[in-house]
Amino acid sequence: MTHIKFNQSPVPRTFGGLVEDILNGGFNKLVKDDFLTSDFFTTYPPVNIVETPEAFLLEVAAPGFSKEDFKISAAEKTISISAEKKEAVKNESDKQVRREFNFKSFKRSFSISDVVDANKINAKYENGILKVTLGKKENNQDSPKEIVVE
Structure with a gap:
C-alpha cells in the first residue's frame, strides 16, 4: 500500500x-x-500504516471526533477517509472567554494493492484513534519459485 x-x-x-x-x-x-x-x-491528521501477514492496519490520529463524523469509502484501488465535525449548539447566554481549539474537516486517500479484500475492511474509533483494518485476500501469495541462472 x-x-x-x-x-x-x-x-x-x-x-x-x-x-x-x-x-x-x-x-x-x-x-x-x-x-x-x-x-x-x-490540514491532514497523522497516519500510521502497518502491514501484517493478514492485513494492513491504518491508524489515524483524530481526537475530538465521534464515530458518526467519519466517512470511509473504498473504490477500485483507493480508500478515502474523511471526517467532518458538526458545529455544537451554542448557548447565547454563555460568553466564551477563550477558544484555542476547533475541529476541522479532513479527507485523506490512500492507494491500495490488489491483495486487499474489499469485503474484509472494517473500522473502529476509540481514544481519538481511528483504526481501519484492510484484510488481505486468501491464497494471494505465489508459491516460491526457483530461478535457474543460465
Whole structure:
C-alpha cells in the first residue's frame, strides 16, 4: 500500500521578503501568520500504516471526533477517509472567554494493492484513534519459485 503525498506548505518567500516581514511586522507576526492561523499543521491528521501477514492496519490520529463524523469509502484501488465535525449548539447566554481549539474537516486517500479484500475492511474509533483494518485476500501469495541462472 502506498501513501498519496500532499504538498500543503505555504508559498515560499524570498529572503528579502522574509527580512522585510521580520523588520516591519516583527517575528511574532511572521510566525503567527505562517504557522498558527494557517492550516500548516492541521490540514491532514497523522497516519500510521502497518502491514501484517493478514492485513494492513491504518491508524489515524483524530481526537475530538465521534464515530458518526467519519466517512470511509473504498473504490477500485483507493480508500478515502474523511471526517467532518458538526458545529455544537451554542448557548447565547454563555460568553466564551477563550477558544484555542476547533475541529476541522479532513479527507485523506490512500492507494491500495490488489491483495486487499474489499469485503474484509472494517473500522473502529476509540481514544481519538481511528483504526481501519484492510484484510488481505486468501491464497494471494505465489508459491516460491526457483530461478535457474543460465
